[in-house]
Amino acid sequence: MMRRVALRLARDLDAFAFPQVCPGCGAPAEPARLLCAACRAAIPRLPVALCARCLGRGREPVGCVSHPSHVVWAAWVYDERAACVVHALKYGGRPALASALGEVLAAALPAAARPDLVLEVPLHPTRRRERGYNQAAMLADAAAERLGVPRLSAALIRVRGTAPQARLDPLSRRANVAGAFRVRQPAALRGRSVLIVDDVVTTGATLEACLDALAVAGARPAGLALAWAQ
Numbered sequence: 001m002m003r004r005v006a007l008r009l010a011r012d013l014d015a016f017a018f019p020q021v022c023p024g025c026g027a028p029a030e031p032a033r034l035l036c037a038a039c040r041a042a043i044p045r046l047p048v049a050l051c052a053r054c055l056g057r058g059r060e061p062v063g064c065v066s067h068p069s070h071v072v073w074a075a076w077v078y079d080e081r082a083a084c085v086v087h088a089l090k091y092g093g094r095p096a097l098a099s100a101l102g103e104v105l106a107a108a109l110p111a112a113a114r115p116d117l118v119l120e121v122p123l124h125p126t127r128r129r130e131r132g133y134n135q136a137a138m139l140a141d142a143a144a145e146r147l148g149v150p151r152l153s154a155a156l157i158r159v160r161g162t163a164p165q166a167r168l169d170p171l172s173r174r175a176n177v178a179g180a181f182r183v184r185q186p187a188a189l190r191g192r193s194v195l196i197v198d199d200v201v202t203t204g205a206t207l208e209a210c211l212d213a214l215a216v217a218g219a220r221p222a223g224l225a226l227a228w229a230q
C-alpha cells in the first residue's frame with residue numbers, strides 16, 4: 001500500500017518536474033523543448049548585434065562600429081516565454097534543454113560571423129558546485145555542434161570570486177567582474193576568431209570582461225547569448 005502511494009507520488013512529482021504542457025500557453029509540448037512551437041516562434045528575435053561595451057554604459061548598444069571586439073549576438077529578446085526556458089535551464093534541473101537550443105543560437109549568428117572556436121562563459125565555482133553544471137557550457141556545446149565548429153572548454157577561468165550580478169547596478173556590475181577572467185592558454189586562441197557563449201546578456205558586464213580577456217590574449221572575440229534582457 002505504502003509502496004503504491006510512494007510510486008504514485010514519485011510519478012506526480014515527475015510530471016510536475018517535466019511538464020508535458022507548454023508553460024507559455026498550456027498546449028501540449030515536447031518535454032525536450034519545454035515550449036510549444038507557437039510560443040517558441042512568438043519570442044521576439046534580435047537580428048542585429050549588440051555592443052557589450054556600450055550596453056553597460058547606457059549608450060545605444062545597437063549599430064556601434066567603435067568596439068569591434070565587443071560584438072554580442074543574442075537570439076531572443078527576453079520575454080515571459082524566454083524566461084520559462086532560461087529558468088528551467090538554470091534552476092529547473094533541465095540541462096538537457098540546452099541541446100534543443102543549438103539551432104536557435106546558431107540562427108542568431110550571421111554566416112560571416114562563423115567562428116574558429118566556441119567557448120563558454122565560466123560559471124562561478126560556488127554556483128557550479130550548487131548546480132552541478134554550467135548552463136553556458138551546455139549552450140556552447142549545442143551552438144558548436146549546430147555550427148559545426150570546434151568547441152574549446154574551460155579556455156577562460158575566473159581568477160577571483162565575484163558577487164552575484166543580479167542585485168548590482170550597471171556600474172557596480174562592471175567593477176564586480178572587471179579583470180575577473182583570464183585566458184588559460186593564450187597560444188591556443190591567438191589570432192583565432194572565438195565565440196563565447198552565455199545564457200542571458202543584461203548589462204553586458206560579464207561578457208565585456210570575457211571579451212576583454214580574450215582580446216588581450218590576441219583572439220578576435222565575439223559573444224553569443226540565448227537572450228537579451230533589456
Ligand SMILES: [Zn+2]
Pocket residue numbers: 022023024025026027035036037038039040
Ligand atoms: Zn505554448
Ligand SMILES: [Zn+2]
Pocket residue numbers: 051052053054055064065066067070
Ligand atoms: Zn560600442
